[in-house]
Amino acid sequence: MARIKLLDQDAINKIAAGEVIERPASVVKELVENSIDAGATRILVEVEEGGKGLIRVTDDGCGMDREDAALAIERHATSKISGPGDLERIASLGFRGEALSSIASVAEALELVTKVRSGGIDAVGTRLRVEGGRVVDLREVGAPAGTSIEVRGLFKNVPARRKYLKSGRAELARIVEVVTSYAVIHHRISFELFSGEKRIFKSVRSESWNEPLLRILGREVARNLVPFEAEARSVSISGVAARETATRSSPDWIITYVNGRLVRSRALSRAVAEAYRTLIPTGRHPIAVVSLRIDPSQVDVNVHPAKTEVRFLREEEVAALVTDAIRAALMKAGEGGPPPQRARPTEPTVFGTGKADDAVASSGAAGTVGGSDPARGLLSDLQRTLPLYSGGGRLDLELAAEPLPGGLRLLGQALQLYIVAEGPEGLVLVDQHAAAERIRYEILSKKYASGTISQELIEPVTLELSPKEAVLLEEWGPTLAEMGFDVQPFGKNAYTVRSVPAIGRRLDSPEAVHDVLRDLFALGRVGTGSTAKEEILKLLACRGSIKAGAEMGWKEMHDLLRDLSTCESPRTCPHGRPTAVTLSPVELEKIFGRR
Incomplete structure (x- = not known):
């Protein structure tokens, strides 16, 4: 009896969807990209339970007629390419025709309401509803021009995938990252994000990305941004890079775009880091936003199912252009000189210790080998x-x-x-x-066990958090309080810190406190058991210890x-x-x- 069998279409669709849709943020990314491709000037994103319960994306784009709406949820149905040759000239963010089909396959229900923008006052809208991957309703309805897509119960029919999702706030933080990142590069579109009734983020249409960057990076970083641009053959780059005084403890603050698409590019990230080599301390990472415009034939965007990775035809040339442009901008801004040298009393040689030390060394008998x-x-x-x-x-x-x-x-x-x-x-x-980390860890463990881990600051510290960090702060609130932090809201995106963990080094500046919070947020899911507390204590011990x-x-x-x-x-x-x-x-x- 044959053991190899053909899978049914439902199983095939779920497997294919798993490559495209990894979590709620993946859905938001695909739908927002569709809205951008549709020529929208306003995009509204609404979510509940971090996108696990509801995701709704509404735009004022070109919309679809009844025929296109019915085809839109079919696999590999797209208006953006018509043949293999078009893959070398992709100008849109979407092109595979997989997004809606994939989302419908792994959601409890998907509902699409759309109306053609150019249809005139007599045009009617179309409502299409999909449940369990099958169309259950298709009818004419009254609707505004544009498209609204609502997704409910993501991964409800794929429990193996749903159980690996993080908490609602953690998933919301990823959605915030997607929306804010696209608000920067597509600043001529207004974006708005709601979680339930709470507005998380809003940007207005503008001619530059300064306003959304200000919202994401904060005023202090924005004041330290240096613009850069360069052009060579079929490649042009533009962006902003922070001066060496504004750094982060993780590389997550290097944001890269290729032809308006948010991407992860090791080549571009390495190029940015190379520009800062010798300018910032080891273990610190730069803040930069890089937008690259390149001939579509010179870049492959079909590398990853989620379209988040790209491959350049002339990678080294592109990387060198980015590095040189950023370094030149930093030098022009007065930050590109030689790194400061620490003064030392004497400079030891390999077999001698300098003038003053030699006097001490020679006070005893010369060392013998025998x-x-x-x-x-x-x-x-x-x-x-x-x-x-x-x-x-x-x-x-x-x-x-x-x-x-x-x-x-x-x-x-x-x-x-x-x-x-x-x-x-x-x-x-x-x-x-x-060694210092081990000492500090055991001290912190004892203080935590005795309830004395917190120390009050002489003067409160005020922080300005990004929308994503503000969401994560809500997620981490109880844990932070237990670990010695007292953080309270203090206006829009601003927070006051009154006490911090006694980690052995000063935490009395916004930068120092912010770095510790970022490191904690980077741990991911907030745990409640002893293992989670141990991980936090390890991080705090590392933060409080003398560095290499x-x-x-x-x-x-x-x-x-x-x-x-x-x-x-x-x-x-x-x-x-x-x-x-x-x-x-x-x-x-x-x-x-x-x-």
Whole structure:
């Protein structure tokens, strides 16, 4: 008996729809793109339960007659291309004719009401209703010009997909991101987004993207934006990039468009990051909006079912154009000079430590390679040649003589990454960030358990959040309060922060508090169990710890080694990375060919 069977059409449609429609934001994206292609000047998006209960997109575009409305929900029915050759000249956002068919396949019901804009006063509208992927009603109705599409019960008939959706507010945040992103690039269209009765976002038609950018990025960032543009052959780019003083803790604030389409492009994101190389600290990311106009034959938008990824024919040329344009704009704005150099008392050489340090190093006998324990001799040499200046202060000899737990003897700091010490088992290298993170995590865990994790700010901090962040703040509200934050509304998109977690570093500036909130939001779904709290504590511990690349004073290193020895789990950071490694005398001898 044959085991291979043909799937029925319903199963085929659901499988195909799963590639196009991943979540409520996917539906909003497809419907908004259809409205833009229809020449709309106003687009209204209404959702309930983060789009899981209801999504309705209404526009004043060209509309459809009865015949087109009936065809619109069929798979691969489209007015935007007519043959394979058109795939190389795609000028519209949609082109496959899959969106409505896919949405109807995975929704409890889809209802379309449309009327041709050019039909005159005697024209009538068309109402079409689909349930379970099948048309159940098609009739003439009175309707305004344009199109309204309503989707109810998304993934109700695909429970395996529905159970993986996030909470209503988390899904709403993704919808906000889609709507606001399109409001920027299509600023000649007014956008409005409602969640239930609450208006989340509104933009008005304008000749530039300044107004929607202001709403999304906030006034402080908007004041730091530098415009850029460039052109080469069949490619032109324009956009804005923030000065080096305005950065983010994640790369999510690089927004890229290709021919008016919101896309994810690693090539463009890397090009933006390259423009900021040497200008911003490691671990920070730039803010930039890049709009690229390119000959459709030079870019493939048919790479991904959801049309969110693109492939360029001359990728390196496009990337170089973006990098050069942004770097030139930053330099013109006075931000492109050489990165500032930190002043140091002396600059150590490989085998010497500079003039002042050499005086200290030469005060003892010269190190010898021979002796009964050559590895110990090497450790003594290392101690003499490591810089005795750290963080700008001279070595406190009394502190150096103070014993550390485990018989450790502090030698110094290497590469602004590692604390170097000598121990009974050999040379010890301590990852300064991992060690500090472990210490801070255990302190925070104890404070959380005792209910003392919160600290009140001397002066409240005022934040300006984007529409997406405002939605996420509602989602995270109870959890943030439990973890020590007191955040209260303070006008439109503004919030006052009165207390923050005691994470060990100052959280008394809008930028610092904003960064911590963004990192928390990036964790995704808000959990309620102990695992979720542990993840938040790990993040806060990381935020409160000294970073790689930071200079440490001698006392600071001494205290860190002492505190690490008192931890319950000193060998690893909260994320599982080792805090220290030991090179035994035997290993050192092998490295130097002594064995």
